[in-house]
Amino acid sequence: MAEQVIIRRLGAKADGIAETSSGSVFVPKVLPGETVTIERDGSHARLVSVDEASPERETPFCPYFEACGGCATQHMKHDFYRAWKQETLVHTLRQARIEAPVEPLIDAHGEGRRRVTLHVRFPDRAMHVGFMAPRSHQIVEIAFCPVTEPALKDQAPTIARAIGEHLKGPRKPLDVQITATKTGFDVDVRGYGPLKDQDRIRLIDLAASLDLSRLSIHGDVIVERRPPAITMGRADVVPPAGSFLQATKLGEETLAGLVTEACARAKRVADLFAGAGPFALRLAEKADVHAVEFDKGAMVALDKAARATLGLRRITTEARDLFRRPLLTPELNTYDAVVLDPPRAGAEAQAKQLAASKVPLVVSVSCDAATFARDAAILMGNGYRLERVIPVDQFKHSPHLEVVGILRRDVVKKRR
Template identity: 80%
Template sequence: MRLGAKADGIAESTGGPVFVPYALPGETVTIERDGARARLLSVDTPSPERETPFCPYFSECGGCATQHMHDDFYRSWKQDTLAHTLRQARIEAPIEPLVDAHGEGRRRVTLHVRFPDRAMHVGYMAARSHHVIEIDHCPIAVPALQRQAPIVARAIGKQLGAARKPLDVQITATENGLDVDVRGHGPLKDKDRLSLIGLAADLDLARLSIHGDVVVERRPPAIPMGRATVVPPAGSFLQATRLGEESLAGLVTQACERAKRVADLFSGCGPFALRLAEKSDVHAVETDKGAVTALDKAARATPGLRRVTTEARDLFRRPLLVPELNAFDAVVIDPPRAGAEAQAKQLAASKVPLVVSVSCDPATFARDAAILIAGGYRLERVMAVDQFKYSPHVEVVGILRRDVMKKRR
């Protein structure tokens, strides 16, 4: 048996590979097979790499996949998986030791409220299922969310339950309290809006919104980013852990420390741009206009930063073109999971000396890096940052420098 990229044990059979979640290489297990997938019934001969999971919901809740692995084995598996992905793209580069960026835990969770029967069910989804596993705490979340998040989600579900619509409740721990955005309900009636304002006071929430529409903001849900403090738009993207953001930003700013002018593409609300601006002029580009506004406001309110300019622009449809890119000493890209193929092609044709590529998906990172390498860049460093601990996901940071001699040819 070997371990796959999704953390499943993979056993070979006469009918092809069989995927067994929570099984480890070298183990003898009893399974219930259903085609190419199987359910683990028992571990008859455990691997020495097996660990006792610390969460009572592990193997039921679909949030974690690796709590049964010893830490050294887990770290090696993540690095090996990244190395295999790069090799598939014909990229050879040394991968530095995995950075543990879990910190205090996840600062944002999304709980699901469902009404499959007469009762309300609140929790996380089971793996590869729409079935809700009810929880009363989440041990991988920051302390402010571990027990409070299910309480908040249940209260909101109870308040909006008359419609019996499936709700997704995103809860973020901020400096000034919990920031809650609810998806799935649709427009609110006036009476529902008033009742939610009262509920936000009862739960002492910083902000409560529905589909990004703010119902009430009792305190600004502030997130520190370097010297700056940002109030992100309701429901907007945020790195999963505070230490994860700081670790990624540290690698980015270190790589760009000699650059006078930096473009931060797919900038979000500024986790890199605001830190880069402590030493460099920064042009931040992001699709989400709300995130751009939040970044600009934070930059203007923070003394001591260099010049920060912002632009709302869809980089998938309108990537920065070569003449625009050539004005920068360094470019940082941190796209969504789909990657930045269109932007990578423009960078490959540019004269930008340094590209720092940050990605939450090793496969699209490798694809985009291969485009840059073909255009004359050299992948100098690859770092893996583990902010999604206990999951198969890993953040990747690549430092690519223009090979001047190759470009001249």
């Protein structure tokens, strides 16, 4: 049943919140002050119409925005969007009882996302290729995605559809991850079972017809026609198939610039949750770096790139699960600075070890404001001062935000 409500405020995920006699209702793609008609589904609702629009509303630039779950904020005017995103971070810090100056939001969208994952589904006799609708497994079919790099914008759906056609026999749900690299497209497909020899041959031929650099299934490389290289500082890195990568090229450069600036005086740095080396390879231009990452393939890629790059100082690598085996205090005490860039779950175990250490500088990079605040609070409760908080918007048009925090120890603990 349709009903009319007034949106009072926005939540952290960009949903509008209306207060009703039966509790809060969350409505996507609306703005504070708007009167809207909705259809409820529990505490969430589908937007039927905007009856009284906010002056901060603008027309979304993507024709798929209303149906697609990929973007959440294209209906917001630029200044409102920036203020909301920054205030969301401030509010999250306050909830963790952290009062720190938050610097202006840095726009790091650049040319757009350099990686996209498209879903291929077979709910009926037809094949459907696109993104998921909000809070749904229904596919919104797309012909292009305007928030990706130009090379991906039109080509990504074409590639995903061609792969779906080749692998549609079992009608299994597929996720096709496509990354734009300096040597072409790197494609990793998830959801398909073991390949038969004839399937591999057909996929090798398909990779040639699509001019892909590399094609893999669940990280298993089917064919590598050219090494899919990503430039990181002076180095060219070939990451493992499907491995972590910063969302945009400008986002990586911006984050790395903030990290290297903070560590400018450090002679020995530990780069934890290092990935394939976006920070380590740049830090090594001035410092010795020890890079630690759970993904062994990423460590191999980093080591190979470091050895092939002139002018870098010593980089050592270690494959280690930092959630279960964080670097311990005696290990940490040998470094002038530690860089943390964990997944969304944060680095609580590692933060506790750092809190007991003598490390004078910690640079925390996070894609989740809540876990950033939790980990920062652990350090601040043990002698660290949160000197700078810099929000970096490489997930533009979404509620996600990258945060860089620079923490220094005010008083160095005496050795026992």
